[in-house]
Amino acid sequence: MASISINPPSCSVPNDVQHVGLPLIHGENLSRSFQGKEPVVAVSSLSFDINEGEVTAIIGESGSGKSTMLRLIYGLLEPDGGEVRYRGWRVPNPREKLIPGHDAMRMVSQGFDDLNTYANVWDNVASQLPNTDLEAKFNKTNAILHRLRIAHLTKQRIADLSGGEKQRVAIARALVKEPEVLLMDEPFNQVDASFRETLQQDILHIVEETGLTVVLVSHDPAEVLAMADQLIVLRAGHLVAANAPALLYRQPPDSYTARLLAKSNILNQAAASALGIKTAASTIIIHPEWLSLRESPSGDFHIVDIQFKGFYQVVAIQHASIGLQVIVSSAIDLRQGMQVGVRVIRFHEIEVQ
Ligand SMILES: Nc1ncnc2c1ncn2[C@@H]1O[C@H](COP(=O)(O)OP(=O)(O)OP(=O)(O)O)[C@@H](O)[C@H]1O
Known part of the structure; x- marks a missing residue:
């Protein structure tokens, strides 16, 4: 891999050298195990590319390593082997960064753990922005609440919202700081079928308008077939396929992928x-x-x-x-x-x- 040394971004690892010619996110030979009563190999020798401005969906049966892969991309987990590169720079692991998680990315997890249940929608979202420019803080919060169709809920407490509304607040909260990458773990499992499509369309519009890159994990591949530019298929921690949804659907490489889709x-x-x-x-x-x-x-x-x-x-x-x-x-x-x-x-x- 050709390398050139230019000034590293703020979110980088000391002495790292940029690898040029890579897509926005590149995973190389990533492996990660967990020690328990029985050691579990969650992902093994994963190599993958994620392009800028695209939606990539990670799919696979339960326990196939989807969430582990997402957390490795974000820098929430340290790989046992291999690395993730973002714009060619190695993503710092949790030991290398005070607050784990890459600065250019934001992650929305399944349980809305980040939301402050007793604060209202506005404060949950606005609190992500600094007070150094109050006008910008107001405008950005207002814009993202409108974009996600939750402006009418501004004064509602999180505790009083439906699962689907909470999901929209969690996404607004993640996007208000204008990250380059949005990572989502099972983003639609709280949303009933009729609202799911609208939320998917809203996310796609944001991708088109802003060039946001989205990586999402889904249990239900059918729901992401229409949304994703690329599907990454995991089976027992291994990558079995990575390609456009229509191609994987029409020409699945194996019966596992065919059954998933x-x-x-x-x-x-x-x-x-x-x-x-x-x-x-x-x-x-x-x-x-x-x-x-x-x-x-x-x-x-x-x-x-x-x-x-x-x-x-x-x-x-x-x-x-x-x-x-x-x-x-x-x-x-x-x-x-x-x-x-x-x-x-x-x-x-x-x-x-
Ligand atoms: N913190 C952990 N400690 C121990 N084992 C773990 C941990 N996190 C994940 N695992 C194990 O690693 C394997 C992969 O888990 P992971 O959550 O990545 O799979 P998944 O495909 O996201 O599953 P699901 O669709 O059920 O959420 C599983 O066997 C899981 O039990």
Whole structure:
């Protein structure tokens, strides 16, 4: 890696040398274990890039190391090995900084631990800014409360807010100091479905307007598919994929990623051949909307279950030992026990598992 020495920023490590040519955030071979009754390897040999002005979502099953990765990026945890670089400079670890956490980043955690429950919304947000310029303090607080649609809650105590409102205050509090990076751990789990999309859109508008970089951890990949420019997929502490959501969805590198992103049908060669797919690949991925059904008394499959989901239905069909999930428009009348024919619209081959 080429290096040039220029004046280090205020948030840096003594004697560090800037690595040039890196994206905004670069993780190199990061590992971190925790000692308990049984030592746990939370993340192992993670290398990744996060681009400026983009939304990156870290996804993975529970315990796969998502929060650990986020805390390593921020500098809240010391890696056992490897490093994180921000604009080419190494992110100080908690032993190297009086108040842990990189100065250019702010983190919103799951529990709203940072919010002062008995203070009002305005004070929670404004208190982040110094009193040296009171006019700027007033204007910035006012602007971010409006931006996050919580200006009408200014005088309300945090204790009296809903989970979704608290989440918006926590984000306003993090953004009022105009960080370059916003880190969010499960940002939408307090927000019900109808408000989730508005909050996601509001964050995307802030990203577009300000060039903010967002890194978020999500339990529910489906919710971030539309939001993220990049998905980083973790499994048991290892990075298994990093790419654009649409690409990972259409061409998942493995069945783990496919299952995280959709309730995929994962078929072996024999099952694939029963659907008329001739392949040399060991595994075939078929997302439920990549199949279509039609009623056919001579069809091989029969319907074993129908889950009504509003504008679509999830239909479970079976033929001998092969069970499949199919997404069908609710406009189509189906009933349990019906014989059906199946058409494969699209499939994805995986060579190595
Ligand atoms: N402070 C800690 N002490 C001991 N073990 C820890 C600690 N923090 C994390 N771990 C362990 O490290 C592993 C990864 O945890 P992490 O919280 O990063 O996963 P996660 O993917 O964010 O999980 P979840 O989705 O359930 O929040 C887990 O096995 C967890 O129990």
